[in-house]
Amino acid sequence: MTKHTVLAFDAELKDIAAGIEEMGRRVLEQLDGAIEAIAHVNVDRAQSVIAADRPVDELQHDIEQKAVLTIAKRQPLASDLRDIVSAMRIANDLERIGDLAKNIAKRLIAISGNATTFKIPAGMTSLAERVREQLAEVLDANRRGDDKLALKVWQSDSDIDALHTSLFREMLTYMMEDPRSIGFGAHLLFCAKNLERIGDHATNIAETVHYRLTSEQLSSERPKQDQSSAINPKSGD
Numbered sequence: 001m002t003k004h005t006v007l008a009f010d011a012e013l014k015d016i017a018a019g020i021e022e023m024g025r026r027v028l029e030q031l032d033g034a035i036e037a038i039a040h041v042n043v044d045r046a047q048s049v050i051a052a053d054r055p056v057d058e059l060q061h062d063i064e065q066k067a068v069l070t071i072a073k074r075q076p077l078a079s080d081l082r083d084i085v086s087a088m089r090i091a092n093d094l095e096r097i098g099d100l101a102k103n104i105a106k107r108l109i110a111i112s113g114n115a116t117t118f119k120i121p122a123g124m125t126s127l128a129e130r131v132r133e134q135l136a137e138v139l140d141a142n143r144r145g146d147d148k149l150a151l152k153v154w155q156s157d158s159d160i161d162a163l164h165t166s167l168f169r170e171m172l173t174y175m176m177e178d179p180r181s182i183g184f185g186a187h188l189l190f191c192a193k194n195l196e197r198i199g200d201h202a203t204n205i206a207e208t209v210h211y212r213l214t215s216e217q218l219s220s221e222r223p224k225q226d227q228s229s230a231i232n233p234k235s236g237d
Helices: 003-040 043-051 055-075 077-114 122-144 147-155 157-177 177-215
Strands: none
Touching: 003 043, 003 055, 003 077, 003 122, 003 157, 043 055, 043 077, 055 077, 077 177, 122 147, 122 157, 122 177, 147 157, 157 177
16 A cells, blocks of 8 residues: 555544444433433433434444445454454444443333332332443543453443342342333333343443454343243242
8 A cells, every 4th residue: 555545544443443432422422411310210311311312323334334335445464353353343333332231222212201109110220320321431442452341342241131130030020019110110120221231231241342452243142131031930949
């Protein structure tokens, strides 16, 4: 490559990386909004989370277009190609996290009228805070090129699974003891599952960051502790 071509290529890579940072910032704000909406049953906050989803989708589309165009023009090899492919993968996971945050906000709006009768369980806050920490850490790992931090996020996915299972048990017991709460509780169960899925996408990003930095793929057998699908509602286990 000529010097001019190299400089142009570097600028394209930086532009893609900047897009990922901006997308990560926006998605983290979406998640913060969803968590606040749940904690305070704040319908206005929930609506702002829903409205913020379209710009995130547009960023994902823009990053993907730039990445494909750069590959076509520059035919990058080795680490440069990994950077571009990783950016596309991370953008896809971030877009899904934004969708999940939006879905949480929609669920919150649906149950807001019953919030004075039924309470949001404390376990929901614990799960949400842990997921938020996971996402913030993996975005930091990608920004700084910190493989150790990325591996920490990957290894701690089981913590989120355990919190989700515990909350699932709590909500199931609550709904069985008071059938009037079933509709309210069902929406909360979907919120909890969406949070758990956000944790999974954060773990996906951690795997991508590790691949980008080392060229090695992590084992698909990540630590899992989610037992909610195996719980028998009649026996409670």
